[in-house]
Amino acid sequence: xxxxxxxxxxxxxxxxxxxxxxxxxxxxxxxxxxxxxxxxxxxxxxxxxxxxxxxxxxxxxxxxxxxxxxxxxxxxxxxxxxxxxxxxxxxxxxxxxxxxxxxxxxxxxxxxxxxxxxxxxxxxxxxxxxxxxxxxxxxxxxxxxxxxxxxxxxxxxxxxxxxxxxxxxxxxxxxxxxxxxxxxxxxxxxxxxxxxxxxxxxxxxxxxxxxxxxxxxxxxxxxxxxxxxxxxxxxxxxxxxxxxxxxxxxxxxxxxxxxxxxxxxxxxxxxxxxxxxxxxxxxxxxxxxxxxxxxxxxxxxxxxxxxxxxxxxxxxxxxxxxxxxxxxxxxxxxxxxxxxxxxxxxxxxxxxxxxxxxxxxxxxxxxxxxxxxxxxxxxxxxxxxxxxxxxxxxxxxxxxxxxxxxxxxxxxxxxxxxxxxxxxxxxxxxxxxxxxxxxxxxxxxxxxxxxxxxxxxxxxxxxxxxxxxxxxxxxxxxxxxxxxxxxxxxxxxxxxxxxxxxxxxxxxxxxxxxxxxxxxxxxxxxxxxxxxxxxxxxxxxxxxxxxxxxxxxxxxxxxxxxxxxxxxxxxxxxxxxxxxxxxxxxxxxxxxxxxxxxxxxxxxxxxxxxxxxxxxxxxxxxxxxxxxxxxxxxxxxxxxxxxxxxxxxxxxxxxxxxxxxxxxxxxxxxxxxxxxxxxxxxxxxxxxxxxxxxxxxxxxxxxxxxxxxxxxxxxxxxxxxxxxxxxxxxxxxxxxxxxxxxxxxxxxxxxxxxxxxxxxxxxxxxxxxxxxxxxxxxxxxxxxxxxxxxxxxxxxxxxxxxxxxx
Ligand code: CDP
Numbered sequence: 064x065x066x067x068x069x070x071x072x073x074x075x076x077x078x079x080x081x082x083x084x085x086x087x088x089x090x091x092x093x094x095x096x097x098x099x100x101x102x103x104x105x106x107x108x109x110x111x112x113x114x115x116x117x118x119x120x121x122x123x124x125x126x127x128x129x130x131x132x133x134x135x136x137x138x139x140x141x142x143x144x145x146x147x148x149x150x151x152x153x154x155x156x157x158x159x160x161x162x163x164x165x166x167x168x169x170x171x172x173x174x175x176x177x178x179x180x181x182x183x184x185x186x187x188x189x190x191x192x193x194x195x196x197x198x199x200x201x202x203x204x205x206x207x208x209x210x211x212x213x214x215x216x217x218x219x220x221x222x223x224x225x226x227x228x229x230x231x232x233x234x235x236x237x238x239x240x241x242x243x244x245x246x247x248x249x250x251x252x253x254x255x256x257x258x259x260x261x262x263x264x265x266x267x268x269x270x271x272x273x274x275x276x277x278x279x280x281x282x283x284x285x286x287x288x289x290x291x292x293x294x295x296x297x298x299x300x301x302x303x304x305x306x307x308x309x310x311x312x313x314x315x316x317x318x319x320x321x322x323x324x325x326x327x328x329x330x331x332x333x334x335x336x337x338x339x340x341x342x343x344x345x346x347x348x349x350x351x352x353x354x355x356x357x358x359x360x361x362x363x364x365x366x367x368x369x370x371x372x373x374x375x376x377x378x379x380x381x382x383x384x385x386x387x388x389x390x391x392x393x394x395x396x397x398x399x400x401x402x403x404x405x406x407x408x409x410x411x412x413x414x415x416x417x418x419x420x421x422x423x424x425x426x427x428x429x430x431x432x433x434x435x436x437x438x439x440x441x442x443x444x445x446x447x448x449x450x451x452x453x454x455x456x457x458x459x460x461x462x463x464x465x466x467x468x469x470x471x472x473x474x475x476x477x478x479x480x481x482x483x484x485x486x487x488x489x490x491x492x493x494x495x496x497x498x499x500x501x502x503x504x505x506x507x508x509x510x511x512x513x514x515x516x517x518x519x520x521x522x523x524x525x526x527x528x529x530x531x532x533x534x535x536x537x538x539x540x541x542x543x544x545x546x547x548x549x550x551x552x553x554x555x556x557x558x559x560x561x562x563x564x565x566x567x568x569x570x571x572x573x574x575x576x577x578x579x580x581x582x583x584x585x586x587x588x589x590x591x592x593x594x595x596x597x598x599x600x601x602x603x604x605x606x607x608x609x610x611x612x613x614x615x616x617x618x619x620x621x622x623x624x625x626x627x628x629x630x631x632x633x634x635x636x637x638x639x640x641x642x643x644x645x646x647x648x649x650x651x652x653x654x655x656x657x658x659x660x661x662x663x664x665x666x667x668x669x670x671x672x673x674x675x676x677x678x679x680x681x682x683x684x685x686x687x688x689x690x691x692x693x694x695x696x697x698x699x700x701x702x703x704x705x706x707x708x709x710x711x712x713x714x715x716x717x718x719x720x721x722x723x724x725x726x727x728x729x730x731x732x733x734x735x736x737x738x739x740x741x742x743x744x745x746x747x748x749x750x751x752x753x754x755x756x757x758x759x760x761x762x763x764x765x766x767x768x769x770x771x772x773x774x775x776x777x778x779x780x781x782x783x784x785x786x787x788x789x790x791x792x793x794x795x796x797x798x799x800x801x802x803x804x805x806x807x808x809x810x811x812x813x814x815x816x817x818x819x820x821x822x823x824x825x826x827x828x829x830x831x832x833x834x835x836x837x838x839x840x841x842x843x844x845x846x847x848x849x850x851x852x853x854x855x856x857x858x859x860x861x862x863x864x865x866x867x868x869x
Contacts, residue, residue, distance in 0.1 A: 112344050158561065165342045175363065232412040269454045293321070385480075391428040397432055416566075419494065428493040447762055540724075544721075573647060583715055584615075585627045587627060595637075637818055719746060725740070745806065765829075771853050772853075
């Protein structure tokens with residue numbers, strides 16, 4: 064070794080592996096406007112499709128006259144449900160086991176529902192065509208309030224289900240009932256409540272909102288009649304699942320369908336399911352023989368593609384006088400809109416809501432969820448959330464604050480008293496989950512010390528006294544939230560989508576010069592997978608991350624994977640990547656042993672290659688092994704260096720975090736100020752701290768939006784009144800507070816690299832922190848719970864209702 068040889072630290076740094084704040088490689092193209100999104104695609108002769116939509120939320124479609132539209136210059140075809148019936152596609156299956164109209168079949172069930180699809184030479188002609196389609200409607204009574212959906216005399220919404228007492232998830236109690244899902248021990252829980260010293264009961268509503276990614280849902284479909292092949296470019300979070308669904312419903316052999324998800328501008332759950340636009344564009348390309356593009360506008364995205372939340376949770380907690388929780392009982396009324404199009408694993412009609420016991424050691428719990436149909440858009444997607452975990456976290460974190468208020472205890476102290484202790488992991492929750500690892504006390508105490516929690520409480524009580532004396536009109540709230548997430552769907556023993564187990568996959572192919580390509584079943588929508596997946600491989604096999612190209616989203620080249628949502632990529636695909644890399648390393652070790660003329664067991668790994676134990680000069684770098692793999696492998700070994708892994712996780716991962724929001728509210732105007740927001744996250748082993756921080760910033764901003772104003776609101780006649788960014792709160796840099804981030808590291812014991820997911824944690828933990836801050840601010844005026852979203856008007860109204868306006 065000469066003096067110029069790199070040090071161990073330099074060799075390590077050169078890899079830019081796990082733990083490194085590696086700059087995002089994808090940003091080179093994004094910051095230069097060179098991203099490649101669906102709407103950038105222009106194929107020769109491409110046509111444009113657009114929808115005629117219903118202005119009414121519930122109406123019978125008496126007639127559709129397309130004659131005038133077909134005469135509009137440039138309009139080539141107008142599809143209606145009658146046309147789709149010819150190819151058995153007037154209805155499509157949903158991921159939740161229900162069926163959904165592709166185009167209005169006899170009636171419409173929500174405002175802006177798709178009624179006809181106009182295909183034209185350009186978008187403007189399509190729009191003129193839409194205006195020329197004549198539809199006659201007969202309005203029907205609407206059901207907007209989910210609490211009235213199961214009234215005996217409520218209008219029948221789903222006539223296609225008339226008389227059906229069984230749904231996809233068991234018995235239906237009423238013509239507008241979707242399912243009832245129960246979990247836990249009802250008798251034990253009732254007994255715990257019967258002998259409790261203290262109980263609380265509150266209806267906690269998590270309002271309807273929408274993921275609203277900046278890029279809306281869109282696709283281009285192109286059918287090659289000669290080859291019988293269908294290519295679909297689309298904004299798909301799960302491209303392989305889309306290919307399988309298309310194969311099943313369009314009866315095209317799966318290998319003749321090419322699904323490509325290019326760059327995607329945000330998904331947040333909105334781009335998991337299948338929408339009428341995809342089906343209509345696919346039918347239109349087959350009918351016309353030309354490529355067809357469909358691109359949603361903002362209003363269409365907000366009012367028709369998947370909504371999120373709309374969970375109304377009657378929450379009860381039983382406890383001892385000293386503040387030890389003894390039971391949890393929750394009944395949820397879930398508004399599913401017109402069709403149950405929730406994007407959950409098949410066996411989970413209420414997602415993973417049964418994580419609702421949170422971070423606390425509840426001896427018993429019982430949950431019942433009733434899903435109902437209403438005249439609203441279908442969906443129920445996990446908006447930056449792992450299948451209803453956000454609703455669950457809100458439920459328990461508000462519940463714990465309400466209990467603390469009743470007990471006269473500090474909310475942080477109540478949490479510390481009830482946390483699952485480090486020695487209890489792996490922990491079996493009363494509602495059936497096995498939490499893999501956690502150290503809640505350490506995280507909570509770090510948060511409390513960093514922000515000087517005791518000092519803030521002192522300041523708050525002084526401010527309250529000053530308010531009572533009339534010296535200030537501002538009230539102060541501290542919003543504590545301690546969440547436990549469940550991410551990484553998931554183990555095949557309990558998770559599948561349409562019967563396909565929720566594994567994920569990676570294929571790594573190393574080239575002779577020591578560079579390689581990794582193809583992965585996940586699909587980034589901005590999370591930076593091209594950067595972080597290469598970092599995992601760099602650490603595992605000692606090849607610099609810059610020499611690994613990551614490719615996702617093309618079903619012809621990527622191994623079958625279930626896609627990216629619910630922070631499943633790191634727990635599942637990330638594990639597959641590590642396992643594939645380990646297969647590469649195992650073969651590399653055999654090659655190195657052969658070349659170094661030693662036994663495999665005589666070699667040890669050393670950052671970027673193997674060395675002979677006890678003979679540090681005798682080494683072979685991974686780069687050299689790659690070359691050897693293509694010219695001098697041991698006798699009997701196949702040449703080449705590639706590996707595939709399909710990873711079926713043994714369990715979910717359970718990231719957690721301690722958040723606090725310090726807020727001040729002017730009671731006379733309802734205007735709030737976020738003075739401080741501190742977020743401590745524990746996602747196990749951290750692959751890229753900079754990307755994690757970016758994920759947390761983004762998730763907190765969405766949580767802020769949801770808690771403080773973002774809502775899909777309907778008036779009583781079924782009109783969406785927040786259907787554009789004029790009314791749907793989309794925070795900009797002006798409104799967004801400063802975020803302070805922190806972390807602890809508690810690795811997952813079952814994940815190959817100890818990592819847990821993180822992408823959605825800030826949304827899950829952030830919303831209760833904001834809501835608890837508002838509620839904490841008002842609590843001394845006598846309120847127990849104020850429903851979200853906490854916009855200025857609602858804050859002012861709360862102050863007025865509590866008699867604080869004088
Ligand atoms: O499934 P999705 O990509 O949305 O979520 P995720 O698995 O939580 O990952 C989001 C991003 O954070 C990815 O680029 C991950 O590689 C990165 N991450 C990380 O660096 N370390 C972790 N422990 C978890 C995620």
